[in-house]
Amino acid sequence: MHGAAASLAVPFRAERSVIPGFGLTLGITVTYLTLIVLLPLAALVMRPYELGFSGFVAEVTEPRVLAALKLSFGMAFLGACINALFGLAVAWMLVRYDFWGKKVVDAIVDLPFALPTAVAGIALTALYAPNGWIGQWLEPLGIKVAFTPLGVLVALTFIGLPFVVRTVQPVMEDLDKELEEAAASLGATRLETFARVIFPTILPALLTGFALAFARAVGEYGSVIFIAGNMPMVSEIAPLLIIIKLEQFDYAGAAAIGTTMLGASFVLLLVINLLQRWTRRWAGI
16 A cells, blocks of 8 residues: 555656657747748838839739730649649659659759759750750741740759659558559549549648649749840740849839738738648548
């Protein structure tokens, strides 16, 4: 009895963890995010106060600004759609098939990550210019890539592909092949197995890759300015217009365009996140 009572009297001590406690990690996280993310964004949003509301609206509704925003967001969205389609195909090939040179192809996918954006822009311009390796064959057909909005799309597609592949690939590697075998044993065709078994599982990851590729493309600058031609109202992107405003010491105008891009990106990413949650519930993940 005395031994049992003594054991009950010993105060409970939580086991020590090698990982810092919740309070410390929360404080570090909040401080870091505040300094690195929240304060710069707050400064960006507050800077256009010099213009006033009417001046802000007038700044962001100028025809040149609207054309640049339309080009940046439109080409970024279209490029992300293309990457979602072909990125899924590349990830499928890398996961499901073994072939000679597979490791080389796998490494090439990451090349846009490591390649400086300016180098990528110069390389794409050299390829698709009217006298380039590919452009010289497209020019007689009336297809102009370099110095046109199509060149912007090519550059944004180039830099966004790895985001889709590297997001979808791990999910595909973890897929249980027994589910596919069960679907086949129940008489499902290959298309039905992909549409009803595989695709619902990888759809949330595909949407994540799409969102990452879109977010990267919206703010891309280095790889685009070389191949775009930067013609106002034609092939001028919004980030370049911000740089032009800064060179003219129009900091409020640059901040107004940046705030507009921030707001539009936030809304689109919010919609994509809500769609992700819906697809996860629909797929039962």
